[in-house]
Amino acid sequence: MPSDASPLARTPLYDWHRAHGGRMVDFAGWSMPVQYTSIVAEHQATRTAVGLFDISHMGRVLLGGPGVSSFLDGLLTRNVAHMKPQQIRYSLICNEQGGVLDDVLVYRPDLPADKNPKYGLVVNASNRAKILAWLEQHRGSQEVALEDKTTDYAMIAVQGPQAIELLDALSSSGSLTALRYYTGQLMTLAGVECFVSRTGYTGEDGCELICDAAQIVGLWEQLVTAAEKIGGQAVGLAARDTLRLEAGMPLYGHELSETITPIEAQLDFAINLRDRHFIGQAAIEAKQKDSQRSVRIGLQLTSGRVPREDCPLLWNDEQVGVVTSGTFSPTFQCPLAMGYVKRAAAAPGTSLSVDIRGRQHPATVVPLPFYHRGNNC
Amino acid sequence: MNPEELQYAKTHEWVAVAETDGEKIATLGISAFAVEALTDLVYIDLPEVGKQVTAGEPFCEVESVKAVSDIYAPVDGEVVAVNEALPDALETLGSDPYGAGWIAKLKISSEAGLGELMDHAAYEKQCSEEAH
Numbered sequence: 001m002p003s004d005a006s007p008l009a010r011t012p013l014y015d016w017h018r019a020h021g022g023r024m025v026d027f028a029g030w031s032m033p034v035q036y037t038s039i040v041a042e043h044q045a046t047r048t049a050v051g052l053f054d055i056s057h058m059g060r061v062l063l064g065g066p067g068v069s070s071f072l073d074g075l076l077t078r079n080v081a082h083m084k085p086q087q088i089r090y091s092l093i094c095n096e097q098g099g100v101l102d103d104v105l106v107y108r109p110d111l112p113a114d115k116n117p118k119y120g121l122v123v124n125a126s127n128r129a130k131i132l133a134w135l136e137q138h139r140g141s142q143e144v145a146l147e148d149k150t151t152d153y154a155m156i157a158v159q160g161p162q163a164i165e166l167l168d169a170l171s172s173s174g175s176l177t178a179l180r181y182y183t184g185q186l187m188t189l190a191g192v193e194c195f196v197s198r199t200g201y202t203g204e205d206g207c208e209l210i211c212d213a214a215q216i217v218g219l220w221e222q223l224v225t226a227a228e229k230i231g232g233q234a235v236g237l238a239a240r241d242t243l244r245l246e247a248g249m250p251l252y253g254h255e256l257s258e259t260i261t262p263i264e265a266q267l268d269f270a271i272n273l274r275d276r277h278f279i280g281q282a283a284i285e286a287k288q289k290d291s292q293r294s295v296r297i298g299l300q301l302t303s304g305r306v307p308r309e310d311c312p313l314l315w316n317d318e319q320v321g322v323v324t325s326g327t328f329s330p331t332f333q334c335p336l337a338m339g340y341v342k343r344a345a346a347a348p349g350t351s352l353s354v355d356i357r358g359r360q361h362p363a364t365v366v367p368l369p370f371y372h373r374g375n376n377c
Numbered sequence: 378m379n380p381e382e383l384q385y386a387k388t389h390e391w392v393a394v395a396e397t398d399g400e401k402i403a404t405l406g407i408s409a410f411a412v413e414a415l416t417d418l419v420y421i422d423l424p425e426v427g428k429q430v431t432a433g434e435p436f437c438e439v440e441s442v443k444a445v446s447d448i449y450a451p452v453d454g455e456v457v458a459v460n461e462a463l464p465d466a467l468e469t470l471g472s473d474p475y476g477a478g479w480i481a482k483l484k485i486s487s488e489a490g491l492g493e494l495m496d497h498a499a500y501e502k503q504c505s506e507e508a509h
Contacts (some may be wrong), residue, residue: 040417305422325398328442
């Protein structure tokens with residue numbers, strides 16, 4: 001039992017999950033379904049048809065006010081001041097040492113320029129309180145409005161090769177095919193007004209929907225009914241993890257932490273350094289020049305043993321790093337892992353050993369991501 | 378085997394004890410409840426025949442997609458047989474956990490651990506409590 005007696009938070013879909021076989025676990029203080037049927041079945045449904053994910057536990061923060069662009073520009077690794085309406089960017093928020101406080105999506109909703117909010121942030125559930133405090137701490141006297149809307153809204157991910165077709169059939173705002181990758185806009189789906197974004201965390205095409213918390217259950221039920229007709233289903237956190245791992249996406253608390261910089265995490269695409277000044281920038285620039293740094297790698301094993309978090313990685317009998325996430329891959333039918341190793345041992349094709357519970361197993365460094373959609377081997 | 382006639386460890390192993398040629402042999406596996414809770418089994422690391430095991434200590438590991446789990450020896454003894462067919466047919470653990478899904482046979486050297494085991498009714502009670 002957790003020593004903290006505070007009850008777990010529940011999303012508006014909690015009762016639905018319980019009624020549909022969801023095995024509920026504590027995830028970052030929320031009672032969330034880890035799986036409904038089997039992890040492999042839920043994973044494959046997402047890869048071949050469509051998976052529906054309750055991601056209402058993620059933090060949703062709105063920001064506005066005249067000073068908001070320069071405020072966010074001082075905190076985020078991506079330049080957001082020049083974002084166009086509808087654009088969405090993946091960014092990091094770092095501490096002074098360049099360590100990652102959180103990885104976030106920044107939204108620039110399509111609203112008139114003088115209207116608030118100007119930006120939305122979606123943050124990890126486990127980091128929501130920390131990021132809100134960080135924003136508050138750095139706001140100072142700047143004219144910035146900050147609102148935590150996490151429980152006012154709810155959020156669903158619809159992911160898979162059939163996701164867009166499924167949503168199109170429910171849309172009264174035209175086809176979602178017009179919505180480009182990493183953009184979002186207001187649309188009406190199954191009679192519910194949603195903010196729809198072409199984003200996700202599975203390696204598949206799809207969308208994430210944000211709507212009023214009071215309307216999410218009806219929308220979810222319509223999505224489930226439509227999904228089940230084409231081999232899709234609700235998917236829990238366990239398969240969300242195997243899907244994102246195959247897609248080579250980092251998970252905060254595993255591949256990302258306050259002592260890992262975005263450079264080590266190989267997230268260079270999420271950093272803009274020119275004409276910028278943001279918290280952590282100097283440390284990030286220094287890390288770029290450090291030839292001894294560790295880097296994030298992908299690993300493939302042939303044995304049946306699965307590397308898990310913290311398993312040591314050895315190269316020529318010397319420990320060169322650790323595993324940060326590992327699973328048995330339902331798509332590739334072999335163990336896959338991500339971890340950090342010294343640069344010298346990071347080249348694809350390098351043969352390493354993983355120490356799994358005291359025994360060494362051979363592993364090969366392979367390029368990330370493991371999985372590219374539409375190309376199943 | 379009839380699950381109602383087996384004995385169970387707190388750690389979800391089932392045990393059947395039989396006497397052959399004056400030696401007590403414990404056949405063991407993992408319960409249907411355990412297989413259901415683990416889900417998505419992908420690998421089993423069987424012990425070697427001849428291995429000495431101690432009651433309450435892990436002697437075998439099973440991997441699921443999500444985690445690795447230990448299987449604990451219910452008695453002191455020696456591994457005299459393992460189910461060689463199991464690694465290539467892990468689904469047997471789910472489809473026939475008390476029969477074709479057996480894992481190992483142990484020659485019992487001390488019966489002390491047997492006293493710790495539960496009958497079927499007591500084990501069912503433990504499972505229903507864990508499920509909540």
